Amino acid sequence: MKQEDPKDFAQAPGDRLTRAAGKQLAIYALAAVAVLVAVMFVLNALAGLTSSAAGMSRMAVDVENNIITTYLRDEPPQMNSMLASDAVSGMVLAHVMEGLLRYGPDDELVGGVAERWQQEGNTVTFWLRDDARWSNGEPVTAHDFEFAWKNVLDPAVGSQYAFILYPILNAEQANNGEVPVSEVGVDAVDDRTLVVTLQTPIAYFERMVAYHTYLPVNEEFHRQTNGRYGADADEMLYNGPFMMTSWVHGASMQLEKNPYYWDAERIRLDGINYAHMTSDASTLLNLFKDDQIVIADLGAEMLEEAMLQGWTLNQFMEGTVFYTDFNHRPERLTSNLNLRKAMALVHDAGELVNRVIKLPGYLPGKSLFPVWLPGAEETFREEYPAQEYRRDITKAKEYLQAALDELGLDRLPPLVLLTGDTPVSRIQAEYYQEVFKRNLDIDLVIDAQIFRQRLEKMTAGDFDLVASGWGPDYNDPLTFGDLFASWNLNNRGRYSNPALDAQVRIAQSSLDMEERMRAFGEIQRIIHDDVIMLPDYERGYVYVTHPQVRGIRRHVIGAETDFTNAWIDAGE
């Protein structure tokens, strides 16, 4: 036998061992593939247990079964209308439930369970239609509303949205535990008549009634669920156009047309399949391109591709206004009006939106009141155009000098800008840092925090400036208008001004729409003159929809994406 160096005997080309080993490895690879295939069969069976097969491998539009497939941005924390506080739950609730009133396809108020309603002084009477049914066939009665509303106000329930019922007599007192819930001014006179007594007559109550906290709940059923109401598809009763037939947490949700819905003829789809729960924009676009979902929102980098594909682009103002709030507590430098004015004269929302954020659908902010809010006749902003500051560095420097003189300072110490941890809030904060440093030599310290920590710091007043946002709860300027009232707990900068408070009171209590709008106009002016905050942007989306699906509506209030009026146009 020839002498070999043990170090390289295995590598010698054509060596017997290498060949034998190669053969062994090939056999081994084959075995591995076989094992993998076997494992996959087992996993397939396992996966069947952890998800619903119904939601799978279906195209976006199922013409045969008249079903569309789409997505939810997030897993809804819960479908209990009395506790839900987020947009995703609100959107699903708008499909499976119906309140006394609802918003029609063009955001006009129409009767839901209520056939007609009437307000006389501080008494509002709702007459319920006799063909409204729960998904178990029982009639929807006035008692279902009385139960739900009183339950929301029960302090032991701890509903975050209880405040939206506060116009009702004794509601706030009951929610504070001062009077028993039974004293609240809601009374089911009989099965089909609901009488609501208001604290004071207000003009916008019917607009609030369309909000999901006002939805009915069947008391008997609620008791049976034993505290799990709204936690699963079978832990709920539905009275809306659709009913939920399956809910795989974090994965999918299936809605089927509700045969008991009184206006079932209006509903043209037989089902909605929320097959995915994700907020990842590129995943959603990929799903849309693969014909798996009927709608997708687009990011900036996706616009070009959308144009290339020849898709029809739609735009939608989502409703939220983003602004930079000042800390008005007297010990803070930002309580100085001249300093705020100086900053307002440097701030340029147009530059922020068009050259920094650059996301499609965003509008430069001009006011606390967004463009879509209704006024007395036209939109509010058409009736009362927003005043704006034009960038003027020279004047800004004068105001800054005046501020420094008043404060007795030579140079402004660094200001803290509290902000969130999302990409948009980061680039926005860095932009402000740059702009204020370059033009006014003001140093901003960025304090980026996750949502809950930011909230705590906002409540504690631990900031000079804070990036804030406010979304509407109902379709009236008051949903924004009372934000800087001295008593509002959401007024985190603790702004306090009797003149503004007086206007808020007029807007709340007047029954004359013109007078109310004048008050909002006045509030808008005070916010501008007193530089209570700097408007940044109004958020909007650019989105694409499946060419075969018509009638998709997107609402600022209620269902963000509304399929109740949608239908499949198989001709396309």
Place this chain on the structure above:
Amino acid sequence: MWWYTLKRLFQGVITVWFIATATFIGMHNVPGDPLSGDRATNATIRANLEARYGLDRPVTEQYFIYMRNMLRGDFGISYTQQNREVNDIIREHFPVSATLGILAVLFAAMGGILFGALTALFRNRLPDYIIMFLVILGISVPSFVFAALSQLSLVNMNNVLGFSILPVAGWGTVSHMLLPALVLGLGTMAYMTRLMRSSMLEVMSSDYIRTARAKGLSPTRIFSRHQLRNAVLPVITVLGPAIAAITTGGFVVELVFAIPGLGRYFVQAVQQLDYTVIMGTTVFYGAFLVFMVILVDLVYGWIDPRVRLQ
């Protein structure tokens, strides 16, 4: 052996207790308020919520209550999903993560052993260079890049072909799992390839291989009985932690492929300061990791008798 197993299990319990305590202390010291929401609530509602979650008691008392409930296997109710128990969240979502994780580890182990052995056999020749280049790529490129890239190419392939080879995202059948599992396992596969290669080279030049050859054993027998079996030991050692790491670390892949795994809850709970879910997922994952390590140690002793003697 029994005594050894018992000892390891006892150590494991101590470790899990330590994890739970450290998490509890850390969590309560993170600034922020788990009960705050978009809309400010009044003092009565707040007090009621605090009472419901036991936050009105001193932190030490909360700790003992929590530990007692945990021993009973009750992790409490989620803060953000007010009518879901943490136990339900883990029970519903962990199987998804585990399924994905097992498949990913299988990909990683089989590919790693195969490619590792190949590179060792063809050391410093073309297959070795190609595979080792890919290995460096696999180790250095993060999984979210692979995830996004593979998804995009899948969409384009589906578009070109006019039918779906594999679903783009979602969960439910084995075809949904293939791509995410491959992406998830890629990093580990690369790591295991390197491990297998070096251990294989070491074995090749060892004395007992020379002895085996001198004895006149057939090359097939030398390779399968003596080389492969000895070289695969270090790979098995990392298998346990790898299963745990892959199963718990799939958050990004789960997000991109819209997979309803536990990873999403694990990460979101921290962002939302959902105390009960943070505790539940951390303790559960901690226990899982500890258990996998113990299991590997025991299996190791069974494969390699020398370990038992020490």
